[in-house]
Amino acid sequence: MKDFKVKDESLAAQGRMQIEWASKHMPVLNQIKKRFAEEKPLRGVTIGACLHVTKETAVLIETLMAGGADVALCGSNPLSTQDDVAAALVKEGVSVYAWRGETTDEYYWCIERTIDHKPKITLDDGADLVSTLHSKRTEFLSNVKGGTEETTTGVLRLRAMEKTGTLKYAIIAVNDAYTKYLFDNRYGTGQSTIDGILRATNILLAGKNFVVCGYGWCGRGVAMRAKGMGANVIITEVNPLRALEAVMDGYRVMSMNEAAEIGDIFVTTTGNINVIRKEHMQKMKDGALLANTGHS
Numbered sequence: 174m175k176d177f178k179v180k181d182e183s184l185a186a187q188g189r190m191q192i193e194w195a196s197k198h199m200p201v202l203n204q205i206k207k208r209f210a211e212e213k214p215l216r217g218v219t220i221g222a223c224l225h226v227t228k229e230t231a232v233l234i235e236t237l238m239a240g241g242a243d244v245a246l247c248g249s250n251p252l253s254t255q256d257d258v259a260a261a262l263v264k265e266g267v268s269v270y271a272w273r274g275e276t277t278d279e280y281y282w283c284i285e286r287t288i289d290h291k292p293k294i295t296l297d298d299g300a301d302l303v304s305t306l307h308s309k310r311t312e313f314l315s316n317v318k319g320g321t322e323e324t325t326t327g328v329l330r331l332r333a334m335e336k337t338g339t340l341k342y343a344i345i346a347v348n349d350a351y352t353k354y355l356f357d358n359r360y361g362t363g364q365s366t367i368d369g370i371l372r373a374t375n376i377l378l379a380g381k382n383f384v385v386c387g388y389g390w391c392g393r394g395v396a397m398r399a400k401g402m403g404a405n406v407i408i409t410e411v412n413p414l415r416a417l418e419a420v421m422d423g424y425r426v427m428s429m430n431e432a433a434e435i436g437d438i439f440v441t442t443t444g445n446i447n448v449i450r451k452e453h454m455q456k457m458k459d460g461a462l463l464a465n466t467g468h469s
Contacts, residue, residue: 179259180272188261195228202236209240216241221292223247223302226254226271245290247283249298251275295320299468300327314341323347326444326468354390363394366466379403384436387443388415391467395440407432429453438462
């Protein structure tokens with residue numbers, strides 16, 4: 174019997190409908206799933222995944238299982254897990270350790286339970302799984318042959334580990350793939366960020382001073398969608414070439430000190446800390462909205 178911990182197993186039927194809906198919009202992965210089911214390229218391979226437990230991730234997990242993999246899954250963000258999807262995956266035989274609203278201790282407990290399965294391949298989103306393997310669970314490192322990392326933040330962390338010689342196995346930087354940053358980062362993150370802000374606040378974006386901190390691919394996407402909603406978009410960017418790009422794309426570019434005084438909405442898209450600091454907040458309008466997008 175599979176080991177797992179989710180919020181409510183009775184949500185499985187609802188989660189199954191969510192997964193099937195997502196699957197209908199993922200034709201490429203479905204083609205891979207069909208091929209995997211015939212060829213079984215992952216037979217005998219245990220995969221440890223630390224990803225957002227959503228209906229879209231579930232389609233990926235079921236594709237890996239179709240290829241013969243045994244999968245253990247934990248959430249890469251305590252607030253993004255869809256509990257019905259987690260329950261549906263458990264019913265399909267996935268060892269899921271994830272529920273919405275985990276505490277910090279519970280979050281890392283779930284990561285360690287995933288590592289207990291002795292994965293040969295790791296799938297990470299933010300490098301928390303790999304980091305835990307290299308710090309607390311080093312006895313399992315020799316079993317791992319390779320892994321993937323899908324976020325800018327995670328790739329930065331892993332490159333820092335590589336530079337110091339502490340990264341013990343090869344990682345594919347999914348975030349460096351054209352299909353990741355040109356489409357997911359720009360269009361996916363751009364749309365979902367605006368959607369999240371609107372759902373949380375019901376604010377009218379038209380006419381607002383909308384400050385995007387960072388003009389990487391996620392920042393471009395957020396800026397593009399905010400502009401499309403009628404906002405006055407302002408970019409803050411420490412890289413002079415990207416700042417010039419933002420100017421050429423039609424945005425105002427200024428320092429965070431300047432933007433803090435006039436912004437209505439602030440979104441950090443850098444994957445770094447201390448982008449908006451105390452001194453900036455002290456300059457902001459009463460009621461200014463602050464948000465972060467991407468992994469942090």
